[in-house]
Amino acid sequence: MDFHQFIDYSNNKMALRTYTKDQEKVSIFKYDTNELIRLTIPSNPIVSGLSTSCSISPLSSSFMAQILGEVDINNKTHVAKPLAGFRLDESKAIKYLGLKRHPDGAVCKVWEGCVYNPIGYSTYKITWWFTDSQSWYSAMGYRDVPVTMVVAGSTMDRQTQMMTNFDHRYNYADFRPYLSRGAINSFQIPEGVFCQNEVNTMPLPTMPKYFSIKSEKLDGVRDYVSNIKEYYDSGLGLTKLEYMEKMNSQYGHNLLSIVHDFNTGVGYVMDKVHGNCSITTINKIGFDVKMVNFTNVRLKTPQEFLDLDHTYAYVGQRVDRGIPCDVWVTSRTDYPPPGGVYATTWEQYFTADVSEVVSDQIEFNVPVKLRISSVNPPILEIYNFYDFDERQSTFHNYDVSSCFPPSKKTDYVLVVSSSNKDLIFTNLVIFKRLVVISVTAYAYVSPIRVTNVGVDFNSTGLLVTFTLLDKAGITGDVAHPVSEPDLDGAMAHLNSSIDTGDFNILLNDPGFGDDGFKSLYVRSYSYFHSRSLPPLTQGKRKKRQTSEDHITRVNVYDGTKGFQTGTVVGLAIGTLLGGFLIGFVIVFLILHFKRGRGPSGATSFDNPLKEDN
DSSP states (O other), X not given: OEEEEEEETTTTEEEEEEEOSSEEEEEEEETTTTEEEEEEEESOHHHHOOOOEEEEEEGGGOHHHHHHOEEEETTEEEEOOHHHHTTOOTTSOEEEEEEEEOTTSOEEEEEEEEEEETGGGEEEEEEEEEEOTTTOOOTTOOSSOEEEEEEEEEEEOTTTOOEEEEEEEEEOOSOOSSOOHHHHHTTSOOTTOOOTTOOOOSOOOOOOSEEEEEEEEEEXXXXXXXXXXXXXXXXXXXXXXXXXXXXXXXXXXXXXXXXXXXXXXXXEEEETTTOOEEEEEOOTTOTTEEESSSSOEEEOOHHHHTTOOXXXXXXXXXXXXXXXXXXXXXXESSOSTTOOSSOEEEEEEEESSOEEETXXXXXXXXXXXXXXXXXXXXXXEEEEEEEEEOSOOOGXXXXXXXXXXXXXXXXXXXXXXXXXXXXXXXXXXXHHHHHHHHHHHHHTOOGGGEEEEEEEEETTEEEEEEEEEOOOSSOOSBSSOOOOOOHHHHHHHHHHHHHTTOOEEEEEOGGGOSSOXXXXXXXXXXXXXXXXXXXXXXXXXXXXXXXXXXXXEEEEEOSSSSEEEEEOOOOOHHHHTTOHHHHHHHHHHHHHSSSSOOOSOOEEOOOOOOOOO
């Protein structure tokens, strides 16, 4: 029998690999977790149709571990050092026999000893043969390496309880006093294999609330490659998928951009080549969807979005694309969607070195690869991840304006003070998010309906431009879709708030005073719509509240019952940037809960042309 033994004393592990014609058997001894993992790996699984089998048992009950050698350190079982495994113990009666010629012809140093092992009441004589460094070196160039060990004696048979004689010869080759990369891999469960009930020794990384990521998908069974770009923002309730479908698709084979708005339960499928757009409910087996019941869906959490919400076991480190990676593995029976019958193995690769997110002051591991595999039926899908970006997304990432004709959209231009333009252009992404959150709060719309946000300035002031879209016109499939006004209603709400001087955009900077907030009020504004806007209201314009009105309770629009009363409970810019659902409340809290008011009303004017300063 041919077997390879690997010992990692520092990490308290040992591995034993034996080979036959049709299969390889691997035993992994994990002393720290008291696990003995046994693997049977077929030599040609594609031809045989067999998959690797795995079983786990307590290491403390393993007779093999005791035979190969283990020691007690601080009342804990530990793998033995290599020489201890050879039973070379100076405290035992060991006799040096001098130089002798090995049966293979080489001159060797020879020792002999008598050993009693209480396991099986075994008594045996051991003869050790080592290289003679004065005569020759091993092929690896090391001195004093083992050549042969002969063990002869008697032991009690565990089944018959009778003493039996034995005479075993162990010939050693390729002895190395270190572990190469390939040898280190011997302590790991092979790729594509899941072992039930393996102890997890490291938790999975935690994903941020918003990110974008690119992936290269390799389908090893159907032999095709595709590229995917994904955007995720749990605060905004928005996701986007960009890809080119090479297999059968009802939307064709051009580059598609699919945006899902989980505030309303509506999906937008856009053909980036022809400009076509389909507005539909969100696909119930989509990449970002979690079923609530038979009819309703919700947005996946960040962990669910990257399929990290299952019970994974850490299997160690592997190198992929030259990157040292921590690897976790699990088994699932719900793939491919909507649900499979056979088990598939999922392996998640993350960078072993953490990256720091400066804005959030947290550290996390970056996803590198997802591998999904099964032998029967054959499945092999590999997602190679790259360009992982944890920064807050900008709203143009979710632009769906191409899904609406000109009659279903209105372009706005707002003029505000340019005194803070340096701060604004330093944090332009955040400012644009604040613009959208303000507009959504005052117009009572989902953030996806406020698009094409632009910022510029001229002698008139700071120019804020955006497009307000109509609602989708269909009922979404989330459990509680936001009830929104149509375009005319949204414009009426927005224009009224600007006319009365209520509408303002929030800035945040520690230099602004105690609360760190400052409001930008609209000096003048203009909008372009392909058809005239109906009268806003009948009667007189509502009288503005004075600066002495200190608001401690606010009105929150729920889209169906008019206004309900809420209470001011706290302010936080991180919460403000959290998203649309909070935006309804927070913008009213912060924008209205400030002493001092803007101008009594903004004047409408024609769109200004940019002037060079």
